[in-house]
Amino acid sequence: MKIYLAFNFFVCICTLGLVTSKCVKQTSIDFKTYKIDLDQPADQRFIQTSIDFANEIKALVDAQKKLLKIPDEVITLIEFIASQIDKLFPYPFNQELRGISKATGIKLGDVVFANLIYDITAFCTGIVATQENGQIIHGRNLDYDFPNYLKNLTYIAEFYQNGSLVFTSAHIAGFVGILTGHKYNKFTFSINERDQGQWWINLLFAIIDKKASPLSFITRKVMENATSFEQAVDILSTSDLIAPCYFIVGGVHPGQGAVITRNQYKLVDLWKLNPESTGIEKWYLLETNYDHWLPPPASDDRQTPGMMAMNTTTQANINLDTLMDVMTLDPVCNKETVYSVAMSAAVEASKGGFQVLIR
Known part of the structure; x- marks a missing residue:
């Protein structure tokens, strides 16, 4: 390719x-090409890419929060969504997001926000x-x-x-x-x-x-x-x-x-x-x-x-x-x-x- x-x-x-x-x-x-195995447990599918790109993911999350000037009310809303992730997001997405959070050390709320941002702008x-x-x-x-x-x-x-x-x-x-x-x-x-x-x-x-x-x-x-x-x-x-x-x-x-x-x-x-x-x-x-x-x-x-x-x-x-x-x-x-x-x-x-x- x-x-x-x-x-x-x-x-x-x-x-x-x-x-x-x-x-x-x-x-x-x-x-770089990665194989994502859908037969793996959902929380393990994106572990390798999350580890390899951890610093870049953190940099994006920080830039989004800073440059978009997210109001405190929205941050509270995102944190609520993260706390209710199993109710609001169906499997496998809830588990995949958890896996990315764990692999990168980024808060689950920030990972959720990064995944919703395309729906915003x-x-x-x-x-x-x-x-x-x-x-x-x-x-x-x-x-x-x-x-x-x-x-x-x-x-x-x-x-x-x-x-x-x-x-x-x-x-x-x-x-x-x-x-x-x-x-x-x-x-x-x-x-x-x-x-x-x-x-x-x-x-x-x-x-x-x-x-x-x-x-x-x-x-x-x-x-x-x-x-x-x-x-x-x-x-x-x-x-x-x-x-x-x-x-x-x-x-x-x-x-x-x-x-x-x-x-x-x-x-x-x-x-x-x-x-x-x-x-x-x-x-x-x-x-x-x-x-x-x-x-x-x-x-x-x-x-x-x-x-x-x-x-x-x-x-x-x-x-x-x-x-x-x-x-x-x-x-x-x-x-x-x-x-x-x-x-x-x-x-x-x-x-x-x-x-x-x-x-």
Whole structure:
């Protein structure tokens, strides 16, 4: 698997022109890959990654608490959630979080907070597209308030069960959920925050609605259990969540691409690839952090340059390499980008179907 290290400001050549880029495939390195054995007791699954990344996890937790200026009331709320972890978080997540806390020496409340933070604040870009031969490809940028910390925490996780690879993810140490996933011959997945409401309301949902789940816990269940694009879309469309979001899913057959717009309780919109359309969904969907039927704010318009790049590239020339070019142009890629991914469920992760670039 090729993982690329990007340096600050360079110029990269896209399919039909020059674009300024902040995420350039400059030097290839090997990301460390860990096997996560789902047959192990839950509190032991992430022990090795927790030990290996303990200092980096602690640094992230400290930065989150300091830079987010968390009010005392919220800290009290997090501590309450941690004290009620068995009631509020189902197995195996409760035990996995305990295992990370024990392995790193970090308070359980801080580990819980670190695992809820994506439901509070994150900005991302996702693209799902159809090549001319009908193969579905999927691009994803993970943008976050603490990119320099998360880059040091990123690794490739291969989740195994009964000795077989279930799925692969671009993973963050200390985190048990899934933000970006590849399930060979089934589907690919990514999640974007939906810029709606107050972040502290999302935390309250973790307590008030016993059926609601942190976003990344639902997506972990989907990656483990769903066996088709359609099943993944159905679960992500109907599960109770603690925060609004966009789920982006790509399949293995023509037309299997969807952006699922969600609030906490229900599906808001299901936007799918449609070869009969006269709009962009004819061959690709592009989602940032705003409802696709509304114009993005001028202060954060990654949509327009992303669409321009896709349209310039054209369906005839789109592939995993040119899709990565789109994901790494400025401002689709920006100062908060942690990593970029180009993936396809039609190709095994280890054979080029899951390509990750760190900025």
